[in-house]
Amino acid sequence: MKEILEVMKPGLSTSIQDTGRIGYQKYGIPTAGAMDTFAHRIANLLVGNPEEAATLEIMLMGPRLKFLQDAVIAVGGADLSAAVDGEPVCPWKSFRVYTGQILSFGKPVHGTYAYLAVSGGFYAETVMGSKSTYAQANLGGIEGRILQKGDRLSAEDKNLKSIRAGRYLKKTDIPNYEQHRPIRVITGPDISAFSDTIYQQFLQESYRITEQSNRMGYRLEGKALSHVDKADIISDAVLPGTIQVPANGQPIVLLADRQTTGGYARIATVIAADIPQLVQKKIGAEVRFxxxxxxxxxxxxxxxQRYFKILRTAVRSEE
Structure with a gap:
């Protein structure tokens, strides 16, 4: 374990995340993990890490980080104007940084969540099989919280200087977070709680992501969706992308830090492939389904999954 960077400024909300706590929802423990698992996994592959290795999840206003030793890093996800010693760096590409250099972030260009991967992966105590920060319960990460000024982060044991730099994601594979295509959903499982007319309204109307949105879920605002009877159901399982409709008729899309069960009717679920596109939308953005x-x-x-298998094979062939 080697100290790799010092937090000079923490940013708006920067935390250690991996692919989440799997297998503990039956005990009421949320999975947490990266909001955009695609960007998280790609950033890791670019620096030669396993896809599940811990990264820094950076929300909108990024941190200022001083490197304490040489390393290979990559930034994927949102374009938050990353720069090293004031010089812009290319997202979705691995590059070498040197002891004493400063990585900073500026104006958000597009997207909401960026992911910083370092060769070796960030070190944190493993709690229930994951390093992910779940701040509501002070689990994982650094003392179960977002980063603070003065924190020093370590990388897992690995020869950081021997990792190859220069891997990049093809332009045709880089997600376009500014496209306005609808977010795809499957129906239910409580579709019977809504009339056909209301379900069609759900698909035809657009919704605004409100300021009350966070890692637990995106609260949407638009034309209210009425229930056939009532909003409440017997508490049942919820998933990433579950769309609940409480009594006020305003949908809530549950995300990484969601609770494990919910008591509101579930009108639809965002498909796994489209969750990254949804979470990268900014507050105030319009969403259609x-x-x-x-x-x-x-x-x-x-x-x-086949795409990631191809990338893993390509990375291994270079090592």
């Missing part, structure tokens, strides 16, 4: 068959959701998920 498109219903797709379950088979489409499965096919896109499997296509994404």
């Amino acid at each position: 498109l219903s797709v068959p379950l088979e489409r959701a499965h096919a896109d998920y499997l296509a994404q």
